[in-house]
Amino acid sequence: MSVQYSSDELMDYDEVMERFDVVLGLEVHVELGTRSKMWCGCSTEFGGEPNTHTCPVCLGLPGSLPVVNKKAVESAIRIGLSLGCEIAPWCRFARKQYFYPDMPKNYQISQYDEPIAFDGLVELEVDGTGYEVPIERAHMEEDAGKSLHVGGATGRIQGSDHSLMDYNRAGVPLVEIVTKPIRGTGTKGPQVARAYMAHLRDMVRALGVSQGRMEQGQLRCDANVSLMPKGTTELGTRTETKNVNSLRSVEAALQYEICRQGAVLAGGGRVKQETRMWNEAGGFTTAGRSKEQAEDYRYFPEPDLVPIAPSREWIEQLRAGLPEMPAVKRARLQSEWSFSDLEMRDVNGTEGALDLIESTVAAGCAPAAARKWWLTELARAANERGVLLEDLPIAPAQVAEVQRLVEAGTINDKLARTVLEAVLAGEGSPERIVEERGLAVVSDEGALSAAVDAAIEANPDVAEKIRGGKTQAAGALIGAVMKRMGGRADARRVRELIIAKLS
Amino acid sequence: MALTPQDVSRLAELARIELTPAELAEIAPQLDVILEAVASVGQVADQDIPPSSHAVPLTNVMRDDERRDSWPAEAMLRGAPAQGQQRFRVPRIIDDSDAG
Numbered sequence: 001m002s003v004q005y006s007s008d009e010l011m012d013y014d015e016v017m018e019r020f021d022v023v024l025g026l027e028v029h030v031e032l033g034t035r036s037k038m039w040c041g042c043s044t045e046f047g048g049e050p051n052t053h054t055c056p057v058c059l060g061l062p063g064s065l066p067v068v069n070k071k072a073v074e075s076a077i078r079i080g081l082s083l084g085c086e087i088a089p090w091c092r093f094a095r096k097q098y099f100y101p102d103m104p105k106n107y108q109i110s111q112y113d114e115p116i117a118f119d120g121l122v123e124l125e126v127d128g129t130g131y132e133v134p135i136e137r138a139h140m141e142e143d144a145g146k147s148l149h150v151g152g153a154t155g156r157i158q159g160s161d162h163s164l165m166d167y168n169r170a171g172v173p174l175v176e177i178v179t180k181p182i183r184g185t186g187t188k189g190p191q192v193a194r195a196y197m198a199h200l201r202d203m204v205r206a207l208g209v210s211q212g213r214m215e216q217g218q219l220r221c222d223a224n225v226s227l228m229p230k231g232t233t234e235l236g237t238r239t240e241t242k243n244v245n246s247l248r249s250v251e252a253a254l255q256y257e258i259c260r261q262g263a264v265l266a267g268g269g270r271v272k273q274e275t276r277m278w279n280e281a282g283g284f285t286t287a288g289r290s291k292e293q294a295e296d297y298r299y300f301p302e303p304d305l306v307p308i309a310p311s312r313e314w315i316e317q318l319r320a321g322l323p324e325m326p327a328v329k330r331a332r333l334q335s336e337w338s339f340s341d342l343e344m345r346d347v348n349g350t351e352g353a354l355d356l357i358e359s360t361v362a363a364g365c366a367p368a369a370a371r372k373w374w375l376t377e378l379a380r381a382a383n384e385r386g387v388l389l390e391d392l393p394i395a396p397a398q399v400a401e402v403q404r405l406v407e408a409g410t411i412n413d414k415l416a417r418t419v420l421e422a423v424l425a426g427e428g429s430p431e432r433i434v435e436e437r438g439l440a441v442v443s444d445e446g447a448l449s450a451a452v453d454a455a456i457e458a459n460p461d462v463a464e465k466i467r468g469g470k471t472q473a474a475g476a477l478i479g480a481v482m483k484r485m486g487g488r489a490d491a492r493r494v495r496e497l498i499i500a501k502l503s
Numbered sequence: 504m505a506l507t508p509q510d511v512s513r514l515a516e517l518a519r520i521e522l523t524p525a526e527l528a529e530i531a532p533q534l535d536v537i538l539e540a541v542a543s544v545g546q547v548a549d550q551d552i553p554p555s556s557h558a559v560p561l562t563n564v565m566r567d568d569e570r571r572d573s574w575p576a577e578a579m580l581r582g583a584p585a586q587g588q589q590r591f592r593v594p595r596i597i598d599d600s601d602a603g
């Protein structure tokens with residue numbers, strides 16, 4: 001793949017912040033993890049052979065009738081309640097007409113002016129400051145199929161000769177969550193957007209309605225942004241950036257667009273209302289579809305589906321069954337674990353760390369140790385492999401086992417790192433690795449004592465200092481003993497022996 | 504006349520139906536008659552009657568989240584004008600960014 005470059009002029013971010021106010025808007029699609037599709041019993045499972053998860057309903061063949069998946073409606077209501085939304089006592093589905101081959105019916109069943117949930121509020125914290133993200137609506141709709149473009153450069157639509165459509169994803173239930181304009185984020189707009197996405201991800205996972213994996217398209221973000229010169233009140237022209245597939249790129253894409261729009265406006269230009277595509281490899285956005293002309297979808301009430309009228313009892317029952325929300329859970333765990341704000345910030349800032357530490361603690365590990373292993377050794381390993389923490393081939397219980405071995409004095413911290421590496425390399429359980437690799441620290445006092453004697457003999461000047469009361473010099477001797485023992489010694493015990501022998 | 508040939512031309516474009524100027528001129532008054540007939544409902548149904556979208560007063564027709572067998576891909580592809588690699592083959596998609 002050739003990396004592309006961008007010729008966009010960019011204004012320095014700090015300068016944009018001095019001259020403009022940022023207004024954000026986020027449209028997020030959540031792919032629900034139901035077993036069957038939104039209107040038919042076809043499987044939603046990923047990775048089937050092309051068009052093997054299709055039927056007359058999801059292909060929109062004449063004479064077929066859609067019937068709503070109750071679990072999807074329930075999931076949409078639970079998402080709405082978790083966003084602090086009102087739930088509509090009565091609402092309808094609507095047809096959104098457009099022609100694009102990924103939509104076999106030539107329309108998408110969505111909701112128009114009667115969303116199932118509306119008027120919510122999400123409260124977030126970024127670097128210790130609180131921000132509010134007002135929610136306009138959450139509505140139900142269906143996913144589209146996948147296209148394979150043939151004949152041009154590999155997989156690209158430009159220059160392709162024809163396209164091949166696989167409708168396995170067509171009709172998979174989606175919930176679209178739309179914010180109202182988000183103002184007052186100061187210089188933190190991109191970070192607030194990222195925190196909002198992280199919040200939604202944690203929320204849908206806690207609800208169990210979706211795994212919320214952005215890289216797999218289970219959570220998709222269209223990020224709108226516009227700039228207003230400071231002191232003015234009229235909204236600027238916005239752009240919508242698509243193809244933003246990770247938390248990091250939500251922040252980066254918005255930052256890029258803010259700097260690009262700043263340069264356009266400062267140069268006396270006009271921001272074009274358009275859809276832009278985020279180029280992950282290059283770190284820039286490119287112009288896509290122009291949106292200057294309002295699209296005409298000719299929405300009308302879906303005649304094939306009757307209205308949804310969730311009863312008060314049903315809604316209240318769903319409300320009562322809501323799980324602890326992420327922010328509440330974080331606050332509770334921080335207090336249970338006695339982590340400082342700074343320590344907690346690192347945990348919150350690392351995707352998946354909170355749940356992994358929680359599971360590790362549940363497996364018997366001390367919170368501080370669980371935090372240490374996941375945020376240092378394992379975070380580094382995940383970084384090197386370019387995967388998320390939760391995708392590392394190590395279970396929280398194994399991390400807890402490593403810590404148990406450390407606390408039992410079987411291994412020290414340094415050996416623990418070797419053991420963790422070996423677990424990641426697939427060598428088995430920590431206990432087995434310690435045994436098979438002979439990693440346990442030497443607890444044979446005779447061998448230890450002999451190594452200490454040898455180190456003292458080899459470093460008479462250091463030994464003399466310690467005899468003279470300079471116990472802080474013992475570090476050099478501990479290092480020498482460790483070297484002799486191949487790292488397999490308990491540093492604390494070695495220190496005790498050295499002091500005892502030299503006093 | 505409420506519906507102009509320009510309106511019909513726009514609708515035809517949105518519905519991807521190709522119409523000649525002669526066809527437009529012929530269809531516009533016909534559609535207008537239909538619209539007028541529908542509009543006459545307004546004389547009976549006053550402001551206090553909400554517009555209805557469904558003929559039957561039913562709500563909450565839902566199914567449990569259970570899988571049913573899909574159809575064989577060959578059966579689903581049988582009606583397609585063209586296919587390839589077990590997929591529906593469609594003509595080149597003109598992306599707006601092609602035009603710049």
Ligand SMILES: [Zn+2]
Binds near residue numbers: 041053056059573
């Ligand atoms: Zn189906």
